[in-house]
Amino acid sequence: MTDTEMIGGPISKGVVLANLLDHEDTFLAAHQHDQLWDIFVEIGRAWGNIANDSASIKSSWREFVHAKTSEPPSYIGEYVNAISVVQELVRLYGHEDAFHKLFFANGIPEGPPVTRLAHAKVYVIDEFIRMQTVAGGFKGFAQPASLNYKGYVGGSRYNETPRVRAYTPKGSGQ
Amino acid sequence: MTEHFQFVFIGSGVAAITVSKRLLEHNPNASILMLDAGPKVEAKGRRYWWDYLIFDRKPYDFCYDIKGENETKGDINWGYFSSRVMAYGGSTVHWGAWSVRYKPEDFNLYSNTEEGADWPINYEDLSPPDAEATGKTDYYYEAEQYLSVCGDPEESWNREMRNGKPYPRPDFGWTAADGVMIEGMQTVGIEPGKMPIARYRKCMTTGTCKYCPFGSRFNAQYVLDDLIADPRYQNFEQRCHATVLNIVTDDKGNAAAIEYLDTRTGETRTITADTYVVAAGTYESSKLMMRSTGPKWENGVGNNTDLLGRHIVSHSFLRVKGTTPTNPEHWVQEYDFPTLMSRSYDTPEMQKDGKIFMFKNRVLPNTDIAKLMMQGKTRDEINAILGGPMAIEMQAFYEEKGRFENRLTLKPGTNRFGLPLTTIEYHRDPRFFKRAEDRLARMSKVFDAMNYKIEHAKYDDPGGHHATSTCRMGETEADGVTDRDMKVFGTDNLYVCSNAAFPSCTAVNPTLTLTAMSMRLGDHLIRTTNL
Numbered sequence A: 001m002t003d004t005e006m007i008g009g010p011i012s013k014g015v016v017l018a019n020l021l022d023h024e025d026t027f028l029a030a031h032q033h034d035q036l037w038d039i040f041v042e043i044g045r046a047w048g049n050i051a052n053d054s055a056s057i058k059s060s061w062r063e064f065v066h067a068k069t070s071e072p073p074s075y076i077g078e079y080v081n082a083i084s085v086v087q088e089l090v091r092l093y094g095h096e097d098a099f100h101k102l103f104f105a106n107g108i109p110e111g112p113p114v115t116r117l118a119h120a121k122v123y124v125i126d127e128f129i130r131m132q133t134v135a136g137g138f139k140g141f142a143q144p145a146s147l148n149y150k151g152y153v154g155g156s157r158y159n160e161t162p163r164v165r166a167y168t169p170k171g172s173g174q
Numbered sequence B: 001m002t003e004h005f006q007f008v009f010i011g012s013g014v015a016a017i018t019v020s021k022r023l024l025e026h027n028p029n030a031s032i033l034m035l036d037a038g039p040k041v042e043a044k045g046r047r048y049w050w051d052y053l054i055f056d057r058k059p060y061d062f063c064y065d066i067k068g069e070n071e072t073k074g075d076i077n078w079g080y081f082s083s084r085v086m087a088y089g090g091s092t093v094h095w096g097a098w099s100v101r102y103k104p105e106d107f108n109l110y111s112n113t114e115e116g117a118d119w120p121i122n123y124e125d126l127s128p129p130d131a132e133a134t135g136k137t138d139y140y141y142e143a144e145q146y147l148s149v150c151g152d153p154e155e156s157w158n159r160e161m162r163n164g165k166p167y168p169r170p171d172f173g174w175t176a177a178d179g180v181m182i183e184g185m186q187t188v189g190i191e192p193g194k195m196p197i198a199r200y201r202k203c204m205t206t207g208t209c210k211y212c213p214f215g216s217r218f219n220a221q222y223v224l225d226d227l228i229a230d231p232r233y234q235n236f237e238q239r240c241h242a243t244v245l246n247i248v249t250d251d252k253g254n255a256a257a258i259e260y261l262d263t264r265t266g267e268t269r270t271i272t273a274d275t276y277v278v279a280a281g282t283y284e285s286s287k288l289m290m291r292s293t294g295p296k297w298e299n300g301v302g303n304n305t306d307l308l309g310r311h312i313v314s315h316s317f318l319r320v321k322g323t324t325p326t327n328p329e330h331w332v333q334e335y336d337f338p339t340l341m342s343r344s345y346d347t348p349e350m351q352k353d354g355k356i357f358m359f360k361n362r363v364l365p366n367t368d369i370a371k372l373m374m375q376g377k378t379r380d381e382i383n384a385i386l387g388g389p390m391a392i393e394m395q396a397f398y399e400e401k402g403r404f405e406n407r408l409t410l411k412p413g414t415n416r417f418g419l420p421l422t423t424i425e426y427h428r429d430p431r432f433f434k435r436a437e438d439r440l441a442r443m444s445k446v447f448d449a450m451n452y453k454i455e456h457a458k459y460d461d462p463g464g465h466h467a468t469s470t471c472r473m474g475e476t477e478a479d480g481v482t483d484r485d486m487k488v489f490g491t492d493n494l495y496v497c498s499n500a501a502f503p504s505c506t507a508v509n510p511t512l513t514l515t516a517m518s519m520r521l522g523d524h525l526i527r528t529t530n531l
Helices: A030-047 A052-070 A076-093 A095-104 A116-135 B014-026 B046-055 B109-113 B139-147 B156-161 B176-187 B220-229 B281-291 B369-374 B379-386 B432-450 B511-528
Strands: B002-010 B032-035 B071-074 B149-151 B236-239 B242-249 B255-262 B267-278 B316-324 B340-342 B356-360 B390-398 B407-414 B420-426 B453-459 B494-496
Touching: A030 A052, A030 A076, A030 A095, A030 A116, A052 A076, A052 A116, A052 B046, A076 A095, A076 A116, A095 A116, A116 B046, A116 B369, B002 B014, B002 B255, B002 B281, B014 B032, B014 B220, B014 B511, B032 B267, B139 B149, B139 B511, B176 B340, B176 B390, B176 B432, B220 B236, B242 B267, B242 B281, B267 B281, B281 B407, B281 B420, B316 B432, B356 B432, B369 B379, B390 B432, B432 B453
Parallel strands: B002 B032, B002 B267, B032 B236, B071 B420, B267 B494
Antiparallel strands: B242 B255, B255 B267, B316 B390, B316 B453, B340 B356, B356 B390, B407 B420
């Protein structure tokens, strides 16, 4: 990442402390939820690892964001910041290039996140990636894929569905 | 002000909770006080769970020993960190829930090998073959039911030991990623088995057993919560942030009171009881007794023969790791616990030079897909990694034997919970190295059979996860701190219910046996205290 010049404009390059950003609001407005969801959907599009623009895991994502904003330490400041950063990137590079650069060629230097862009990447994009992978994105890479992954909730309602790829002895005919 | 209870428990782990539950079920009016130096930690918080997934951060991390706080003397570096949880519920808050019975020969270690110590009880005392005909209690079986252990009763060792009884829950089958090691084991004559795991409630296979959002893995916290909430048990009370400083003894040597520090208020309080049970783990149980001097106990209660803190022993970890250049099936370890194990070298024949309990590393093979995405790897790059080199590791607990010179003592100072610091002096048996190399060679043959390249075959230093024997049971005061009922020799009313009382650590995890011993102690107290 450090071979590339850091992307973004004055908002993205704004210098901040590395710790969580504060915000005076105590909850996210509906339009902010929508803007964050749009960012989340781009992860699945960029890696092609989840179908239908992530619709099947939206409830998990909402639960995740709720946990992150309703219990301390609050991520509202980080989410508001990420929305601003992404809006700036889209203005500068256009929608597709903005997300491609953000995910694959952002030029963020290694070390603690001390710019608004780095905050958006570390506290929002990276955590969304982990959440997306856990919620089912792990299944969308090379096939055959595993059925379970650390954090994946298989669900007790579907016990007839195999929980993991099970061992089948050679010659068992299965 | 002095308060009085029928029973006081020092510690709130699975031992104290299991005995208390037994007493309360016998007499709901029993008055019991349970103290713990640590705090209560949130068990199933959704935010905590997400933070665990994102950061691998657990809400009980602050309840571990801090690195560098305690010390080791001797020729190894004893592992303290992350080996126990000082909190409400004790170490089952973080355990892996592997629930394996000791084997009959484990109770006769000295008789069989002239090393270590015999137990003053036998396997049959915990699992009588004639239990149903005679009305005796099968404590191992009850403990398995209590913990909801999943396992396969048809394994050869289980056919020998279980008296025909099934496991309460069906086993977790082997995963496909286990297959190559299963076949390697079979090639060299090792019987593969399925790891018995304690599943308390409904498992939804998140693979996050170190912090389960559903409470599926047995955690003594849940039992304790239920005891506290049960309206029948009005005289049961539990207090956190209560660090016991001293057991006061009388002229006869019996426990007369305990003094504890409320670390929230700084107040010291005195509790008297009819019966005192120290259930504070291998470290704290012995340290508390060392600090508790009295007219009959100049060197600490139970220590007139200088055995307190002696013979400390735990498992050394053996590891053999192998790799293969490609992973076309993209195998990963889909559960966060091992499903494959073997007790083929946990046998009487292996006891002399140290049994091993083998299991597949619960983490390997694995690819952290999310981390690769965060690093900006493309889909094609990630797919190439998933199909690339794969590593698998076999691990084993190696059974070491207690030795007099290996001991736990008090280090000056206290930790943040007010508990005294620890020094462990541990010298490896000179025979260990040759014996461990032999065991590693046996494990390596599995990888040869798998046609994997061996990356390492090594042993680690022992650590505190399964430490035992600092208050070991014996036939007499000359060879033990506690008797066959875990009562401290020379007292009438003081017990140690802990791995500390185990005369040996065997090759497998101790918690199932501790649970069975706790049930047995509960019955002993019911019989002997007119409860």
